[in-house]
Amino acid sequence: MNPTASDHNMAFISQLYPDVYTHIVPQGKVKPPKRRRKKSKRAVAAGDGSNCLFKKRKLTDEQMNMLEMSFCDEHKLESERKDKLAAELGLDPRQVAVWFQNRRARWKNKRLEDEYNQLKSSHDNVVVDKCRLESEVLQLKEQLFDAEREIQRLAERVEGGSSNSPVSSSVSVEHNETSFFGDYKVEEDGDDYDNMVYPVPENSYIDGEEWMNYQLNVIF
DNA sequence: TTGTGTTTTACGACCTCC
C-alpha cells in the first residue's frame, strides 16, 4: 500500500481530531460492504481497498455550525475560502468541497419543496373558487328557471282571461308551443336551460344579479 | 437486538466555463 500525500494529511488530522476520523487499523477480516461500487481513487491509492485508512464520520457540531454559517454567507466556495475553512476546521479541503456540494443539493431540494407547496396551495385556492362559482351558476340557473315558469304562468293567465286583448298578442304565447322562449327549444327535463340565455352586449361586464335582470328585461 | 427507513458523507460521471 502506498498512502498519498492527502492520506498523510488525513492521518495527521485524525490525530488532532480523533472524533472526526476513525483510524482503521488494518485487520485480517473486514466486514464486507453492503453494496458494491467502483473503487474510489483514494481506496485505489491506499491499496486494495480493504485497508482503506479512513472511515466516514459525521462532522462535529462545531464544524457543522461553521460550515452552515459560511454557507449562509455564500453558497459557492472559492478555493481560497475552501482552504481557509478547511484549515480552521481541521478538515481536508476536499471534505469542505463535498460538504458544500451536498449542502447545495439539500438547499435546492428544500427550495423545490417550498415552491411545490406554494403552487399546491394556490392551486387548492383556485379549486375552491371554482366550486364556489359553479354553485353560484347553479343557483342563478335555478332562479332563471323559476322566473321563466312564473312568466309562462302569467302569460297563460292573461291569455285565458281575454283572448283578444293587446297584452296577449304582444306576448304571443300559444299553447302547445315553446315560442315563448324565442329560438330556444326547452326539453321537458330542462336540460336545454344551459343554452337558454340571451347574449349580453359586447364589451359589457355584468355580475350575476345584473345578468339575471338583463335576461328578464330581454324576455319582456 | 434487529430490521428498516432516513440522513449524511463521499465519489464517479458528466458538463460548463475560462
Add this chain to the structure above:
DNA sequence: GGAGGTCGTAAAACACAA
C-alpha cells in the same frame, strides 16, 4: 485541460419501531 459545478448513488451513520 483543469477547476468547480450538478446529478445520481453507494455506503456509513443514525433513528426508531417491533
